[in-house]
Amino acid sequence: MNIGDVSKRSGLPAKTIRYYEDIGLITPRRSANGYRAFQDQDLHKLAFIGRARALGFGIEDCRGLLRLYEDTERSSAEVKQIAKQHLAEIDRKVAELTAMRNTLTRLVHACAGDDRPDCPILADLSAPPHVEIEP
Amino acid sequence: MNIGDVSKRSGLPAKTIRYYEDIGLITPRRSANGYRAFQDQDLHKLAFIGRARALGFGIEDCRGLLRLYEDTERSSAEVKQIAKQHLAEIDRKVAELTAMRNTLTRLVHACAGDDRPDCPILADLSAPPHVEIEP
DNA sequence: GTTGGGCCTTCCCGTTGGTGGAAGGTCAAG
DNA sequence: CTTGACCTTCCACCAACGGGAAGGCCCAAC
Structure with missing residues (x-):
């Protein structure tokens, strides 16, 4: 998936997705041509972040929630x-x-x-x- | 009045007062030593802005309100x-x-x-x- | 006279969460 | 081969200030 697809599917602007990569919320792979190559996992994360943001959580809260989401040992x-x-x-x-x-x-x-x-x-x-x- | 006095009397931080001058909300005179020399009028304006800001008005709204306040021909x-x-x-x-x-x-x-x-x-x-x- | 502390000045960077645009590379269709 | 839709990075900008550096000014004490 290129960023345009992910943008459509997640509802987040491409600019925002690039920004989220910038600040380390996601780390999509890269194709040989330098394009970001998103996987389902990335899309899922972005949707997660999008919903957290819609509930008003700040970016650092999102980072924390994402970390807890991926930590099966969480409480x-x-x-x-x-x-x-x-x-x-x-x-x-x-x-x-x-x-x-x-x-x-x-x-x-x-x-x-x-x-x-x-x-x-x-x-x-x-x-x-x-x-x-x-x- | 120096900025410290005006800060105490208006309740606004000195930084904020300098910022308001920067963006043209107030235009205090200057003393020979370069210090801002505030007059009652400036203090009054700052208090006005402070109250408008406390009601949540944005800076541009404040500018507009201040203009109307000073315009006796306003409606x-x-x-x-x-x-x-x-x-x-x-x-x-x-x-x-x-x-x-x-x-x-x-x-x-x-x-x-x-x-x-x-x-x-x-x-x-x-x-x-x-x-x-x-x- | 000079030292100290408390003012004051400008300047620049950081914040939050992105958005807009420029300059340029890539790809698929016609 | 060209066109247009993608994609890339980088830089600048928004609100409304706050923090802190580097330096100037002033007054009182010693």
Whole structure:
């Protein structure tokens, strides 16, 4: 398989696949002409990485998961540990975004959005941050 | 005011303030010794940017908001437009993270997390993606 | 006067996870 | 033989800074 085939089958852009080789996630063989010669194993790994990335795992997490995947002596606890940490990070991000969303929603609702210059959004950004104590 | 004072008062790292000057968000004057000489106006702008950044606005949005802030002829509709687009982007990210969170939570719960190698998380990553049907 | 420490300056590299493009080699069809 | 679709490497770029080096400036203490 050439990189184009693998790209189609894995859903990953060829550039990304080359990048993954660069950083040592995969090590495809080479044909005599210098082209990368992918095997099913490589394709499988790339699909694995693609799914891990789709779940938001970082590249180093992917490397760790791949290593555990190939290690039949692994303990599921190691895998779960990585996943739990990532889950915590996601929760952190969701909380951060939700806080932004709350404030922004309030501001957007408070803004008339007409021809006049008066704007609660700019007022909020320019004012010293006033605490929200909404019981 | 030197950069250290402005850093303390605005809560932004000195590095960040220099960066904001680099990209043209602020243009502080210079003292004879080459030090940046900030005025209240600069501090005010930086605080504005800091609050906008805290709401997740990108640098270019900040530039736009700052321009509108200084334009007394603005219409609040322009401001609201930027905020609404940003809000939509936040919603998109929250939805994405929530989808990841759902899958990950299910997988983490399904994984024993013990000494044995059997792991539903790795199984899911290595298998073709199976659809999740939402009721 | 000079030494020390704490500021300040610019400059360049590193981050994350790739994407875009240029310059050039390879291969199969017509 | 040429064309076009592949493939290769290399270099540059994105956001939004952070780290650290090398050097200048300033003020107080000795």
